[in-house]
Amino acid sequence: MSEADAVAVVLWVGATMYAVFGGADFGAGFWSLVAGGERGGRARELVDWAIGPVWEANHVWLIFVLVVLWTGFSEAFGSIFSTLFIPLSLAALGIVLRGSGFAFHKAAHRLKGRSVAERLFGVSSLLTPFFMGTVVGAIASGRVPVGNAQGDPFTSWFNPVSLVIGALFVSTSAYLSAVFLVSDARRAGAPDLEQYFVARAFVAALVAGALAVAGLIALHADAHYVYDGLTSDALPLVILSALCGLGVLFLLSRGAQRGVRPLAVGAVVAVVWGWGVAQHPYLLPTNLKISAGAAPSDTLTSVLIVFGAAVLLVIPSILLLFTLAQRSLIEEGPGPASQPPT
Amino acid sequence: MTALPLAADLGAARSQMAFTLGFHIVLASLGVAFPAMMLIANYRGLKRDDADALLLAKRWSKAVAVTFAVGAVTGTVLSFEFGLLWPEFTGRFGKVFGVLFAIEGIFFFLEAIFVAIYIFGWKRLSPWAHFWSGVPLVICGIGGAFSVVAVNSWMNQPQGFSPTTGNVTSVQPLKVIFNDAVPYEVPHMILAAYLVTGFLVASIYAVGMLRGRRDRYHRLGLLIPLTVACIAAPIQFFVGDTAARAIAHNQPIKFAGMECVQQTSTDVTEYIYGRCTSDGVKGGIGIPGFDSFLVGFSTDTQVTGLDSVPPDDRPPANTMLHWAFDTMVGICTMMIALGFWLGLAWLRRRDIPRTTWFLRAVAISGVAAIVAMECGWIVTEVGRQPWVVYNVMRTKDAVTDSSGIWVTLTLILLLYALLGIALVVVLRNMSRRWREEGDTDSDVPYGPSGGVPSEVTP
Numbered sequence: 001m002s003e004a005d006a007v008a009v010v011l012w013v014g015a016t017m018y019a020v021f022g023g024a025d026f027g028a029g030f031w032s033l034v035a036g037g038e039r040g041g042r043a044r045e046l047v048d049w050a051i052g053p054v055w056e057a058n059h060v061w062l063i064f065v066l067v068v069l070w071t072g073f074s075e076a077f078g079s080i081f082s083t084l085f086i087p088l089s090l091a092a093l094g095i096v097l098r099g100s101g102f103a104f105h106k107a108a109h110r111l112k113g114r115s116v117a118e119r120l121f122g123v124s125s126l127l128t129p130f131f132m133g134t135v136v137g138a139i140a141s142g143r144v145p146v147g148n149a150q151g152d153p154f155t156s157w158f159n160p161v162s163l164v165i166g167a168l169f170v171s172t173s174a175y176l177s178a179v180f181l182v183s184d185a186r187r188a189g190a191p192d193l194e195q196y197f198v199a200r201a202f203v204a205a206l207v208a209g210a211l212a213v214a215g216l217i218a219l220h221a222d223a224h225y226v227y228d229g230l231t232s233d234a235l236p237l238v239i240l241s242a243l244c245g246l247g248v249l250f251l252l253s254r255g256a257q258r259g260v261r262p263l264a265v266g267a268v269v270a271v272v273w274g275w276g277v278a279q280h281p282y283l284l285p286t287n288l289k290i291s292a293g294a295a296p297s298d299t300l301t302s303v304l305i306v307f308g309a310a311v312l313l314v315i316p317s318i319l320l321l322f323t324l325a326q327r328s329l330i331e332e333g334p335g336p337a338s339q340p341p342t
Numbered sequence: 343m344t345a346l347p348l349a350a351d352l353g354a355a356r357s358q359m360a361f362t363l364g365f366h367i368v369l370a371s372l373g374v375a376f377p378a379m380m381l382i383a384n385y386r387g388l389k390r391d392d393a394d395a396l397l398l399a400k401r402w403s404k405a406v407a408v409t410f411a412v413g414a415v416t417g418t419v420l421s422f423e424f425g426l427l428w429p430e431f432t433g434r435f436g437k438v439f440g441v442l443f444a445i446e447g448i449f450f451f452l453e454a455i456f457v458a459i460y461i462f463g464w465k466r467l468s469p470w471a472h473f474w475s476g477v478p479l480v481i482c483g484i485g486g487a488f489s490v491v492a493v494n495s496w497m498n499q500p501q502g503f504s505p506t507t508g509n510v511t512s513v514q515p516l517k518v519i520f521n522d523a524v525p526y527e528v529p530h531m532i533l534a535a536y537l538v539t540g541f542l543v544a545s546i547y548a549v550g551m552l553r554g555r556r557d558r559y560h561r562l563g564l565l566i567p568l569t570v571a572c573i574a575a576p577i578q579f580f581v582g583d584t585a586a587r588a589i590a591h592n593q594p595i596k597f598a599g600m601e602c603v604q605q606t607s608t609d610v611t612e613y614i615y616g617r618c619t620s621d622g623v624k625g626g627i628g629i630p631g632f633d634s635f636l637v638g639f640s641t642d643t644q645v646t647g648l649d650s651v652p653p654d655d656r657p658p659a660n661t662m663l664h665w666a667f668d669t670m671v672g673i674c675t676m677m678i679a680l681g682f683w684l685g686l687a688w689l690r691r692r693d694i695p696r697t698t699w700f701l702r703a704v705a706i707s708g709v710a711a712i713v714a715m716e717c718g719w720i721v722t723e724v725g726r727q728p729w730v731v732y733n734v735m736r737t738k739d740a741v742t743d744s745s746g747i748w749v750t751l752t753l754i755l756l757l758y759a760l761l762g763i764a765l766v767v768v769l770r771n772m773s774r775r776w777r778e779e780g781d782t783d784s785d786v787p788y789g790p791s792g793g794v795p796s797e798v799t800p
């Protein structure tokens with residue numbers, strides 16, 4: 001594996017982490033948006049409680065991806081961001097709204113502002129994954145040429161592939177998050193919420209599956225390079241992902257407790273890597289190859305060194321955080337009451 | 343959609359970058375220095391069994407949580423802007439300065455993790471373990487500031503890559519990381535963060551005292567950050583002076599711009615304020631020969647003037663640059679005076695000065711520190727124009743060709759105005775509730791609910 005490929009792998013690790021953890025976070029915002037009524041209030045409490053301690057760390061993965069991209073593959077970064085100015089601006093808008101909604105909604109409690117903050121948090125949780133999805137669609141379908149704003153500012157992302165992938169991203173986030181929330185509800189000792197999210201995870205999984213099929217059809221029509229990759233080199237990963245998805249549906253329908261989370265995560269990870277394999281050796285299929293777009297060797301080496309240092313420093317810290325949380329040495333605040341108020 | 347004239351978009355892009363950075367830097371300063379203040383209070387609380395100090399530390403940690411969350415949001419916007427506004431700059435030089443941001447990433451990651459541990463650890467971790475869980479925050483703040491500001495230093499003193507035209511094919515990361523502007527720019531910014539945080543926090547308690555809340559809790563809340571800031575101020579003066587001298591040598595046109603030096607000559611007059619025109623400074627207070635003296639400790643020192651480069655290579659808005667520089671220096675001088683005032687009173691009576699004038703001065707010092715910092719960035723950024731990478735790349739060649747920046751600029755102005763208002767309102771509400779009901783609320787974004795260590799519940 002060349003050094004450039006190694007840095008591309010690092011980039012992909014970051015993208016995977018963001019897809020899983022960031023995705024689950026966005027999905028939580030989605031559920032808090034669509035939960036209405038009295039039971040909805042309890043669902044929102046659970047969402048709050050569950051994503052509290054890890055929210056900040058989840059978010060950093062996006063920065064990680066951006067920084068590795070602009071350091072390792074500067075030209076691709078410039079090309080993507082200038083052509084896809086509109087969807088990326090909207091994704092950033094979602095991040096601002098979501099972050100502020102989150103930062104303030106607890107502090108604003110008892111104020112009228114609270115429900116506004118919650119609404120913002122929810123709506124913006126749709127915005128970012130959707131527009132990130134359109135960006136992925138634009139790249140996959142070869143609509144991002146190399147250079148400063150060389151692609152079409154609209155049709156590059158406003159096309160069937162992009163829109164389907166955007167919708168797929170939203171549904172996948174919702175699905176992941178619902179699965180996570182099932183376990184969280186169990187941990188909080190709230191069987192009613194557990195049921196609530198099992199049902200929703202089921203629906204979201206079906207929708208995501210349907211959109212994934214629709215996505216494949218759209219890719220077939222419009223993004224031959226990636227489609228060919230997905231149906232050849234990356235086929236095992238695609239099948240793995242489908243199996244994981246089916247496994248989740250099966251387990252949920254049996255009311256099983258174990259294995260649901262790893263399988264759900266596995267489905268997403270397999271798809272992300274499937275995409276990566278499918279478009280290898282291109283950064284921007286079929287406009288820019290990884291080898292052609294890579295930074296000089298000293299830069300790549302430094303990125304790998306820094307990544308190594310990050311692994312050595314960050315993983316123990318994250319383990320510390322999780323251990324402390326598991327042992328209840330850092331408190332999480334009260335979860336939602338274990339029984340709905342009567 | 344490419345109909346809008348380019349020059350207009352360049353203006354919008356620069357305004358948007360300047361505005362978002364100017365906003366972020368205030369929160370970033372709090373992120374760098376607030377944890378240190380919090381730990382000082384925490385340490386004092388534990389060492390001397392001081393309930394007031396512990397309560398301060400606890401409340402400050404909640405404020406840190408809120409500002410950290412908003413700082414993360416505005417920082418993410420900045421990362422997007424590197425591509426949305428400056429794809430040519432990042433596309434060509436990302437491979438050069440990017441490593442610094444990668445290093446910064448580690449610090450931010452650790453910071454995010456330890457903020458969570460510290461905030462959630464108040465009740466259940468043993469007091470000293472909890473204290474130590476906050477220490478990485480201080481280190482990460484300084485490390486993060488180093489990494490980002492070093493990028494800006496590199497823009498001022500680009501080196502460690504070749505060739506200087508066209509595609510970069512070779513990079514020497516260590517030369518980039520430790521470029522020539524780092525030794526003065528990085529310490530200057532870190533000190534600025536401590537000044538801004540120190541004076542800002544102190545000013546909040548000064549206002550409380552002016553409104554009659556003169557208990558020990560408020561005095562401590564004033565004294566801890568104020569002492570830190572007053573120690574930093576004279577050091578900052580020294581570092582800033584070093585910076586100015588270094589710039590006179592390695593970015594002479596920026597220096598000429600901020601001092602309004604038109605012709606290269608010796609015996610140059612130092613002007614305090616005044617209007618810059620092409621035939622010298624109008625108005626202002628002139629000190630003959632002093633500018634030359636400041637640059638080389640002798641009035642015979644030659645100072646490079648704007649006339650040494652063609653008009654296209656000179657920074658715009660000279661008067662604003664000059665005023666920004668003078669304002670920064672002026673505010674620093676007043677900060678030092680405030681420090682003397684506090685120091686004298688402390689030596690005499692072990693107390694803060696009794697007069698309300700002192701409290702009034704502290705009350706405005708927070709805003710003044712922010713003004714000084716923003717002025718400093720104006721000097722750095724506008725003074726570097728027309729270059730985004732000094733003498734290597736022009737800002738107009740760095741900007742995106744996509745249109746619509748006026749739209750994003752407008753949106754951001756609105757959004758950030760709301761964000762700023764919301765932040766202030768939320769922090770004020772937090773403090774009002776603390777006063778009225780004690781610390782029983784779950785009011786931080788990822789903080790515990792309730793959670794005053796039980797032994798210090800007021």
Ligand code: HDD
Pocket residue numbers: 491498523526527528530531533534535537538578579580581582583585586589670671673674675711712714715716717718719720721722723725
């Ligand atoms: C509280 C804030 C504060 C205070 C009191 C001062 N500064 Fe400053 N100054 C900054 C905050 C700042 C800053 C915002 O942090 C800058 C912008 C870039 C940087 O690294 O620091 C800066 C930049 C900056 C520059 C330009 C550096 C460059 O372009 O590379 C010079 C020459 C000075 N300062 C000089 C001074 C002097 C002579 C001061 C006092 C006598 C002084 N500063 C006080």
Ligand code: HEM
Pocket residue numbers: 356357359360363364365366367428431490491493494716719720723724726727729730737
């Ligand atoms: C954080 C405090 C900072 C402030 C307040 C600030 C301020 C500004 C201002 C006023 C401009 C516009 C220049 C003009 O209109 O002539 C600008 C531009 C810019 N700054 Fe900074 N700056 C800061 C830090 C940084 C840092 C740390 C970086 C890089 C890592 C940076 C990168 C840029 C870039 C790329 C531009 C656009 C090109 C230009 O106009 O020079 N700035 N900034």
Ligand code: HEM
Pocket residue numbers: 056059060063363366367369370371372373374409410411412413414415416417418420421424450451454483486487490491531
């Ligand atoms: C002098 C300039 C800067 C300093 C000192 C600084 C410092 C900080 C600090 C301390 C934080 C943590 C959040 C907080 O505590 O409030 C932060 C967040 C962030 N900053 Fe800046 N920053 C500066 C400029 C920039 C620039 C130019 C960028 C552009 C890439 C940037 C990108 C970020 C990002 C992405 C985050 C979010 C990280 C997270 O989620 O924790 N910063 N910054």
